[in-house]
Amino acid sequence: EKGGYDHFMLKEIYEQPSVIKDTYRGRLLVNDGIIKMSGVDDNLEKFLNAKRILIVACGTSWHAGLVAEYIIEEFSRIPVEVEYASEFRYRNPIINKDDVVIAISQSGETADTLAAIKLAKENGAFVFGVCNVVGSSISRETHAGAYTHAGPEIGVASTKAFTTQITILTLIALRLAKAKGTMSNSDYQRYLLELELIPEKVQEALLTNDVTKQIAEIYKDATNCLYLGRGYNFPVALEGALKLKEISYIHAEGYPAAEMKHGPIALIDEHMPVIVIAPNKGHYDKVVSNIQEIKSRSGKIIAVVTKGDTQVKELADHVIEIPEATEALTPLLTTIPLQLLSYHIAVLRGCNVDQPRNLAKSVTVE
Ligand code: M6R
Numbered sequence: 001e002k003g004g005y006d007h008f009m010l011k012e013i014y015e016q017p018s019v020i021k022d023t024y025r026g027r028l029l030v031n032d033g034i035i036k037m038s039g040v041d042d043n044l045e046k047f048l049n050a051k052r053i054l055i056v057a058c059g060t061s062w063h064a065g066l067v068a069e070y071i072i073e074e075f076s077r078i079p080v081e082v083e084y085a086s087e088f089r090y091r092n093p094i095i096n097k098d099d100v101v102i103a104i105s106q107s108g109e110t111a112d113t114l115a116a117i118k119l120a121k122e123n124g125a126f127v128f129g130v131c132n133v134v135g136s137s138i139s140r141e142t143h144a145g146a147y148t149h150a151g152p153e154i155g156v157a158s159t160k161a162f163t164t165q166i167t168i169l170t171l172i173a174l175r176l177a178k179a180k181g182t183m184s185n186s187d188y189q190r191y192l193l194e195l196e197l198i199p200e201k202v203q204e205a206l207l208t209n210d211v212t213k214q215i216a217e218i219y220k221d222a223t224n225c226l227y228l229g230r231g232y233n234f235p236v237a238l239e240g241a242l243k244l245k246e247i248s249y250i251h252a253e254g255y256p257a258a259e260m261k262h263g264p265i266a267l268i269d270e271h272m273p274v275i276v277i278a279p280n281k282g283h284y285d286k287v288v289s290n291i292q293e294i295k296s297r298s299g300k301i302i303a304v305v306t307k308g309d310t311q312v313k314e315l316a317d318h319v320i321e322i323p324e325a326t327e328a329l330t331p332l333l334t335t336i337p338l339q340l341l342s343y344h345i346a347v348l349r350g351c352n353v354d355q356p357r358n359l360a361k362s363v364t365v366e
Contacts, residue, residue, distance in 0.1 A: 007353045009155035009247070013339050014206060016160050017199040020332070022149035023164040027171055030192045035175040039128065039144040046126045047176055050100040052079040054125070056088050056116040057104040058363065060158035060242065064165035065104050066235035067331050071169065074328065075183055076176035085116040086366065095123035102128045104169075106153055106161035107362035108136020115366070117141050130168050132161050146172070155354045156361050157247050159339050162239060163202070163332055170195065170329070194326050198333075201323040205336035208320050212337050215302055215318050216344030219273045222250055226264060226299075228257040229277035229334070230287055236277055236331045240338035247346040247356050257283075257290045268299040275341070276316070277334045280306040281327035291315050302341075304334050 005011035027037050040047060047053075053072060055065035062084055069080040083093070085103075089112060095101075101120040105113045108131035117138060120127050129138050129145030132153065139145055148164035174191055177183035183191075219225070225244055229237035238254035245252050255264055257276065268274070274294050278287045288311055291301055295315055303316040306324050313319050320341075322333045346353045 006347070007155065007343075009157055009159060009343055009353050012153055012155050012160045013336070013343065015151065016163050016336065017203040017206070019150045019160050019164050020167050020202060021199045022151075023167045024171060024195060025149070028192060028195055030196050033189055033192065035171050035178065035192070037146050037171060037175055039146045040172055040175050043126065043128070043144050044179055047100055048179060049098055050078060051096065051098050052081060054095070054099055054101045054120070055080060055082040055104065056085040056101060056113060056120070057082075058085050058110050058112055060162050060239060061104040061106060061113075061165060063235045063239040063242070064162055064169065065102070066238070067166050067232060068102070068169035068173070070232050070235075071328055072173040072176070075173040076180050077182045078176065078180075083116075085110065085112040089115045089119055093119075095120055095125050097124035099125040100128060101125045102130060103138055103142060104130045104165055105136070105138045106132045106148075106150070106158055106165075108133045108138040109362045109364050110138070111364050111366045114138055114141060130165055132164070156356055156359050157243055157342070157353070163335060166331055191326070194329055198325070198329060201325055201333055202336060204323045205333045208322070208337040209340050211318075211320055212340040213344045215320070216341060216348055219300075219302075220345050220348040222271070222273050224267065224272060225250055225252040226267065226272060226274045227252060227254040227277075227338075228260060228274060228287075228290060229254070230257045230283040232282070232328055232331050233277040233279065233334055236334050236338065237275075239335060240275060240277075240342070243339055243342040244345065246359060247342055247353050248349055248351055249357075250345065257287055260290060261293070265293065265297070268294055268297040270298040270300065273300045273302060275302045275304070275338065277304045278309075278312050279304070279322070279327070279330045279334060280309060280324070281330065288312060288315070304337055
């Protein structure tokens with residue numbers, strides 16, 4: 001049932017090219033130049049009249065929400081706030097009738113997310129679900145939604161759920177951008193084409209398996225790790241750190257790269273591996289300066305770079321190359337080697353990768 005893989009987690013990591021495709025199939029219609037999502041199309045007025053979009057989720061799903069914040073605001077210029085469902089539900093939040101709430105959950109059973117949805121509904125908001133499990137409690141509690149088509153995710157550490165959530169949320173952002181006219185038609189068509197190429201690129205990103213395994217051998221005994229990224233890849237840094245913590249029990253933290261000098265830089269020495277997500281887009285030059293700052297304090301750099309990169313390659317101790325992509329879509333690629341790195345480190349440390357200690361696949365109690 002593990003399809004020849006040693007663990008469900010690895011199988012699920014490798015399924016990503018096909019499940020991303022399954023998730024946009026029938027929705028991303030490149031030839032017609034449109035995105036069709038009945039849950040959004042049928043409620044388009046609600047989305048277009050929304051003064052803001054509130055995203056509620058936990059764990060990895062919350063990280064997908066953060067990526068969505070960057071993408072939705074950039075594409076459709078609707079203000080987005082992302083909240084931990086557990087905080088939202090207990091802090092007497094301001095919810096308006098013209099808010100759209102998007103709840104993200106792989107299992108569709110997370111207690112805090114479910115409670116946040118109920119609260120939002122009581123206050124008259126329109127609630128849209130992004131779930132993976134068909135017929136789950138959250139999919140039933142929400143007014144409308146769109147399923148991710150990741151298939152069953154058995155590994156406790158979420159992998160393919162994350163990338164399919166980002167896929168759905170990117171489709172929503174594009175659909176809204178088109179409806180609002182916040183993106184030029186040529187950019188819109190370019191994104192549709194680019195999105196269709198993502199599964200192939202994820203396949204290529206999976207070729208980093210060998211290099212991540214070699215890097216894992218070197219750093220498997222680390223006690224701490226720092227993950228840095230900026231912009232669209234800041235949430236990927238958070239997710240990379242979560243993945244390492246939960247399956248290898250190594251303490252890890254994700255940070256926006258520029259925040260390093262506001263504290264975490266004090267931790268840097270020759271024992272501190274720093275994983276830097278540095279694709280050749282957006283804030284590349286600034287990330288290069290951050291890398292220099294780490295190197296001058298003897299930190300060890302593992303950098304995720306775009307194929308053909310030369311600048312970071314000169315500075316970093318190790319580089320992991322991913323294919324070129326438009327900036328907003330890079331999280332779908334940069335995530336892959338980070339999943340593999342955590343996986344290999346956990347295996348080398350003899351950890352129970354699919355069922356890490358103290359964790360449950362779905363957290364149905366608060
Ligand atoms: O089923 P959900 O997406 O609602 O679950 C949320 C979190 O419990 C989940 O993402 C958790 O953080 C994973 N173990 C992360 O790998």
